[in-house]
Amino acid sequence: MKYVFLALSLLVSVSTYGVEKKPIAVKVFIAGMFEIGANQGDKAGEFQHWFERYFTNSEPLIVKGALGPVFCNQDGVCGSVLGMGKVASSSSMQAIILNEQLDFTHSYFVISGVGGIPPSKGTIGDVNWGSWLIDYDLGHRWMPAEGKPGEPVFMPRQGYEDIRRYQLNSALVNWAVMLTQNVQLMDSPDAQAYRMRYPQTQARRKPAVTVGSHIAGDTFFHGPGLSAEAQYISQLYGADDYMIAEMEGVAIAQVLSRTVGIDRMLSLRGAVNFDQGNPNESTLAHLDPAPGETAGGFAETVENIVFVGANVVDTIVDKWPDFKNGFKTE
Template sequence: MNAIALSKKSLPLRRSSRVLIARSAVAIAATLAFGACTTTFAQDSGGSRFERHHGGEGRDVKVMIISMFGPEGQVWLDRLGPWKAIKVPGLSPDYPDVHCNRQDICVMTTGMGHTNAAASLMALTFSDRFDLRRTYFMIAGIAGIDPQQGTIGSAAWAKYLVDFGIQWEIDAREKPDSWPSGFLGINTKTPDQKPPLDYRTEVFALNAKLADTAFALSRNVTLSDSAEAQTARAKFDYAPANRAPKVIQCDTLAGDTWWSGKYIGERARVWTKQLTDGKGVYCTTQQEDNATYEALKRAASTGRVDLNRVAALRSGSDFDRPYEGQSAADNLVNYATQGGFAPAIENLYRAGNPLVQDIATHWGEWCDGVPAR
């Protein structure tokens, strides 16, 4: 083999080497940028409470995506790998691993319902496997949706998390005639009174700046749809129920009971207004978010988590009430025929990934908090 041939054969190796060197340089720069972040956490006379008990060790995480059941997590696992699976004691036996990639983006799945969500988040945040002090947490799950605020497939960023389960309830067949439903706040006399919030988990306000930034990054993305969803929404004679899905901003209601109906739906709107002093607008109904946030709040009280770094995204998989002429029972029992499940799962990724990638790829702007833009 002559020298010219040898030189030509060496070129691919040299190119490959240059690519590897460039990639390594990028990785090193990202690591240095991550380590250089100067966020100050809760201090006391003994130093950071987190550092005293945790040692400040564990894998750094830029974004932790919180899903509730398999398909919600899988839409991320299919797109952002390769992944490293990290077992965390105390997570759901159905989802015992947290998956993390080279961008320091991780995905966890809690299990459905408020009990699973709280237990899994407590296990995660008090584990020594991760350093979560600078981590952005993004709840990303599907939900029922109010047809006056969105439609099947719409993706909604929330500023308020409201618990629908912490109420008194009288069977609607036995309620006073003047009451619009059988619900009222605990330790109130009438349904129009705001309760004293003795549980301290009834309502949480998220970082509005983060919610606005997430919305701004994703508001123009094209969302997924399906023929079945188009047929379902066409049965409504008003917007936005009968329009194409888009990214929106409105608030989310948690409660383990799946419900359907005009009157319960009206209560959901009123309850959200009551608990947020008129600032919140109900649009999605799910099971877990208040429990998830409370677990993060407990971790934040020890310096392990920054509550200003929590975002909540919910996509509409089905309507929370029937169209005119449909029964509430049919809307609930046959919710799957609305065709919203697949678009809602896909749209968690489409609406959520702009925020995830902005944080991961511009960490220098995000590491000390939500950037001013």
């Protein structure tokens, strides 16, 4: 009897252990970089609207090494706040990817956040799908006064060719753009008034869904000179036009490329500021505006990001048999 009881106890333990340890099969992972306060009920940062749409009934899953918990719903959608900057975001992403509680074998990734935009390319409230993710920092730089007048002051550093830029799956990106290009985006009187400070046609238009290169720098580069340098780097690397300045995308892409690959990775950014001042203000004045002089539209933009991105997330989940084994063009 003693041995029968022991055998039954072991059977129950193994059965319980198996249930508890079975990893969650993640269909879509949504990553925000920062949240302003709580995940709901206050001013929204990059993750709150995602949380309110998908995770209000989800229990937090603690992942050692990640900035915050991971939330997963019953449909296989998971998400987390990774942290701002290349180091914080990529270290969180790696901890999450390697955690045995989660199964990323078939997962899609939506890297979601805000950024700056050149006034010649877009406007506040735009939502942009990244076609290329580029590192702004990996290279050599020098003071303009120490170079030849009018020539670039940046040169790529050898040895970083495989990690300084990533082209995302063009078929998947193009599909996401086509699916979302007609989404009605929110706007505000404050953002509309702020746009009128800029003479560029693109800066003055209504928000739209666009596509282009996202350039990540730990330095918050700003002003017409550094904006032109970012465009130069994008061209130097054979990428699409620079559209969004941000701080994380290329680092997260490196983590994914080393683990599960980037074929199912999407980068989605909303423009909350111009990457330079208008012709009547200095770069420093634009970076440190007087009270009442800041750009409007942040609240609307973080909502716009989810309006756009949720179309992709929901379609992948609803048609999971078509997406599970990879994105295929019809």
